[in-house]
Amino acid sequence: MLGERAHPDIEIRLASAQDSGQIAEMYEIAFSEHILVHEGKLNNPEFINGMIADPNVHYIVASQNGKIVGAAALAIADIIKGGEIERVVVADEYRGNGLSKDLCGELVGVAKEQGLQYVFAFARGGMKPMQKTFRNLGFEVFGVMPIFAIVHEGRVVRENFVHMGLLIEPESLYDNNDLIPEAQRLYDVINSE
Numbered sequence: 001m002l003g004e005r006a007h008p009d010i011e012i013r014l015a016s017a018q019d020s021g022q023i024a025e026m027y028e029i030a031f032s033e034h035i036l037v038h039e040g041k042l043n044n045p046e047f048i049n050g051m052i053a054d055p056n057v058h059y060i061v062a063s064q065n066g067k068i069v070g071a072a073a074l075a076i077a078d079i080i081k082g083g084e085i086e087r088v089v090v091a092d093e094y095r096g097n098g099l100s101k102d103l104c105g106e107l108v109g110v111a112k113e114q115g116l117q118y119v120f121a122f123a124r125g126g127m128k129p130m131q132k133t134f135r136n137l138g139f140e141v142f143g144v145m146p147i148f149a150i151v152h153e154g155r156v157v158r159e160n161f162v163h164m165g166l167l168i169e170p171e172s173l174y175d176n177n178d179l180i181p182e183a184q185r186l187y188d189v190i191n192s193e
Contacts, residue, residue, distance in 0.1 A: 001152055002192070007062070012106050015052045015059040015071060020045035022068035023061065026089050051087070058110050062090075062099055069094045072103040074110055074119070081117040083107075087128065100133045108137055108166065117169045125160035139164040 015023065016098065028032070028043035036042040051073060056111040057121045062070035085107050090099045103120075111119045123130045125147070147160040 015061045017049050019061050020048035023048050023071045026161040030089050071098050071102050074078050074107040083111050085121040087115050112153045120165035129171045134164045139166045
């Protein structure tokens with residue numbers, strides 16, 4: 001965890017299979033327009049269980065009196081020493097007072113413990129509070145994806161994302177001569193068929 005938590009009275013812990021129903025319900029309410037909700041994934045406890053069980057995902061929840069009031073995940077890519085904070089959700093009645101920062105700060109702490117060199121996130125363009133949360137944790141804007149549109153269930157959905165990142169060991173990213181050969185090796189593996 002980075003700094004003091006805004007909510008020391010709320011427990012932040014690893015998610016378990018028993019939490020998946022409450023987590024799925026929160027996604028259903030908070031992200032009703034999200035394509036992964038429409039496809040029956042983020043609002044499906046079995047899908048959530050798969051993410052919780054994934055050894056490359058550090059999934060946490062915020063819990064108060066047995067009720068899940070927030071969740072977030074850090075997807076870890078060991079091969080590139082990086083991670084992505086994703087699936088951040090906070091119950092309506094807990095929004096706007098630092099709980100998302102507590103969750104994301106916890107995941108940045110995990111990234112540091114795991115020896116990751118950077119963490120990134122894609123904050124939705126319209127989610128200014130989430131962008132502010134990442135900025136308050138030291139993230140910088142790396143770029144903005146242009147607005148794109150998809151047709152989903154007969155309606156046009158327009159979205160854009162702000163790509164934000166935190167360089168934990170910035171010098172290692174730029175000074176590591178293994179990155180280019182490793183990227184070439186991965187490219188060769190992908191294109192070998």
